[in-house]
Amino acid sequence: xxxxxxTIKLGGSIMILFLLVLFPLIYTIDQLFTAFYMNQQxxxxxxxxxxxxxxxxxxxxxxxxxxxxxxxxxxNADLFVFxxxxxxxxxxxxxEFEAGNEVMKELYNPIFQNQSVGMEYTExxxxxxxxxxxxxxxxVDGEVNGGLVVVSNMDKVNTSIDxxxxxxxxxxxxxxxxxxxxxxxxxxxxxxxxxxxxKATREIAxxxxxxxxxxxxxxxxxxxxxxxxxxxxxxxxYRTSRSEFFANISHELRTPISYIKGYSEVLRxxxxxxxxxxxxxxxxxxxxxxxxxxxxxDLFELAKMEEGKLDLHPEWIExxxxxxxxxxxxxxxxxxxxxxxxxxxxxxxxxxxxxxxRLEQIMINLIENAIRYSEPETNVDVYIQVHxxxxxVFIKDQGMGxxxxxxxxxxxxxxxxxxxxxxxSGGTGLGLAIVKNLVELLGGEIELNSASGxxxxxxxxxxxxxxxxADK
Numbered sequence: 001x002x003x004x005x006x007t008i009k010l011g012g013s014i015m016i017l018f019l020l021v022l023f024p025l026i027y028t029i030d031q032l033f034t035a036f037y038m039n040q041q042x043x044x045x046x047x048x049x050x051x052x053x054x055x056x057x058x059x060x061x062x063x064x065x066x067x068x069x070x071x072x073x074x075x076n077a078d079l080f081v082f083x084x085x086x087x088x089x090x091x092x093x094x095x096e097f098e099a100g101n102e103v104m105k106e107l108y109n110p111i112f113q114n115q116s117v118g119m120e121y122t123e124x125x126x127x128x129x130x131x132x133x134x135x136x137x138x139x140v141d142g143e144v145n146g147g148l149v150v151v152s153n154m155d156k157v158n159t160s161i162d163x164x165x166x167x168x169x170x171x172x173x174x175x176x177x178x179x180x181x182x183x184x185x186x187x188x189x190x191x192x193x194x195x196x197x198x199k200a201t202r203e204i205a206x207x208x209x210x211x212x213x214x215x216x217x218x219x220x221x222x223x224x225x226x227x228x229x230x231x232x233x234x235x236x237x238y239r240t241s242r243s244e245f246f247a248n249i250s251h252e253l254r255t256p257i258s259y260i261k262g263y264s265e266v267l268r269x270x271x272x273x274x275x276x277x278x279x280x281x282x283x284x285x286x287x288x289x290x291x292x293x294x295x296x297x298d299l300f301e302l303a304k305m306e307e308g309k310l311d312l313h314p315e316w317i318e319x320x321x322x323x324x325x326x327x328x329x330x331x332x333x334x335x336x337x338x339x340x341x342x343x344x345x346x347x348x349x350x351x352x353x354x355x356x357x358r359l360e361q362i363m364i365n366l367i368e369n370a371i372r373y374s375e376p377e378t379n380v381d382v383y384i385q386v387h388x389x390x391x392x393v394f395i396k397d398q399g400m401g402x403x404x405x406x407x408x409x410x411x412x413x414x415x416x417x418x419x420x421x422x423x424x425s426g427g428t429g430l431g432l433a434i435v436k437n438l439v440e441l442l443g444g445e446i447e448l449n450s451a452s453g454x455x456x457x458x459x460x461x462x463x464x465x466x467x468x469x470a471d472k
Contacts, residue, residue, distance in 0.1 A: 018179050022175065022176075042134070045134040046136075049136045052148060097149075097151065114139075121151075131151050136149075211228065241412075260292075305437040305441060323384070339379070340380070350464050354442045369431055373399040374399040378398040381397075390463060392460065397455050401451050402451075402452070403451075404451065410448060411436040443462070445461045446458065446461075
C-alpha cells in the first residue's frame with residue numbers, strides 16, 4: 001500500500017484526531033484521580049486532628065497523651081504536640097519533629113492565631129518523602145494553649161496514584177491498538193468506493209465506457225458513484241450518437257454529390273438525346289445542389305447553437321405578427337400541395353421578449369414540417385392560447401402521424417420515421433433538432449403529441465414576461 005494513498009491519509013487523519021482527544025482525556029483523568037486521593041487523605045487527617053485536639057485538656061500534662069502511640073498506629077499517621085513556647089512535648093515523628101525540638105514557624109504562627117493549617121512537607125535531607133501536616137490549635141479556657149499536628153506520609157497515596165497511572169497507560173496502549181485496527185477498517189471501508197471510482201474513471205479515460213458502479217449509500221459518495229456511472233453512459237451515448245452522426249452526414253452528403261457528379265458527367269460527355277432530357281438532368285443537379293446547400297446551412301446553424309455562439313437580438317414582438325409572417329412565407333408550398341393553413345390569432349395580443357428572426361425560423365420549420373408530412377387537401381391548424389403567464393402556440397397537422405416508439409427520438413439529428421418518404425419529401429433530417437435547440441435558447445419549451453394515422457401536434461410555450469438577453 002502506498003504511503004500517499006487515500007487509505008493511509010484518511011486513517012492517519014482519524015488517528016491524529018483520536019490522539020488529540022485521547023491524550024487530553026488521559027491527562028484529565030490522571031489529574032482527577034491524583035486530586036481525589038490527595039484530597040481524601042488530607043480530609044481524613046484534618047478531621048482526625050480536629051477531633052483529637054479537643055480531647056487534650058492540658059498541653060503540659062503528659063498523662064493526657066496516654067493514647068498517643070495507639071492512635072498513631074490506628075490512623076497510620078504520626079502526631080506531635082507543642083506548647084505555647086513552640087517546644088515539642090510529645091512526638092511519634094522522627095526528623096526535626098522529635099520531642100524537645102522547636103516547631104517551625106509555618107505551623108506555630110497560624111495555630112497560635114487560632115487557625116487551622118494544612119501544608120505539604122518534604123524531608124530536607126533526602127527531598128524524596130512527601131508528608132502532609134494538618135495542625136489544629138489546642139484550646140484551654142478559651143485560649144490557645146498549644147497545638148496538635150498530624151503528620152501523614154503520602155508515599156502510599158503516591159503508590160496508589162502510580163498504580164492508577166500504570167492502568168491508565170495499559171488502557172491507552174490497548175485503546176491505541178483497538179483504534180489502529182478500527183481506523184484501518186473504517187479507512188478501508190470509506191476509501192474503497194473512492195478507489196473503485198478512481199479505477200472506473202481511468203477505464204472511462206481509456207475508452208471503456210460501460211462502467212456500472214454499485215451505489216451502496218445515499219450520501220455524497222453514492223451520488224458521486226451515480227454521477228460517474230451516468231457520465232460513462234452519457235459518453236457512450238455521445239460516442240454512439242457521434243458515430244451515427246458521421247455515418248448519417250456521410251450518407252446525406254454522398255447522395256446529392258453522387259447525383260450532381262453523375263448527371264454532370266452525363267452532360268459533359270453529351271450523353272443526352274434531347275433538350276428535354278438535358279433540362280431534366282440540370283433540374284436534378286439544381287435540386288440536389290439546393291438540398292446540399294440546405295444541409296450544410298443546417299449543420300452550420302446546429303453547430304453554432306451547440307457551441308453557444310449563436311447571436312440573439314431580442315425585442316418586444318407580438319406572436320400574431322410572427323405567425324402571420326411565417327405563414328406567408330410557406331404559403332406557396334402549402335398551395336402546391338393543396339393544404340390550407342388556418343390561423344386563429346389571440347384576442348389578447350400578448351407581447352414576448354425574444355429574437356424575432358429566430359422565433360420566425362422556428363415557426364417556419366414547424367409549419368413546413370406539417371405541410372411536408374400532411375396529406376393533400378387537408379388543413380394545418382395554428383392557434384394561440386394564453387394561460388396565466390405562459391403563451392402557448394399550437395401547430396397541428398392531419399398527416400400520417402408518428403409512431404409512439406419514435407416520439408422520444410424525433411428531435412435527434414438525422415432521425416427519420418420513414419427514411420424513404422422523408423428523403424423524398426426534401427427534408428434534411430436536422431429541422432426538428434434545430435427547432436428544439438432554438439426554442440431552448442429562447443427560454444421556451446416544446447412538446448410533441450402524435451399517433452400513427454392521427455396527425456401531429458407541436459406545442460410551444462414561452463413566458464410572457466421573460467427577457468432573453470443577447471449573448472455577447
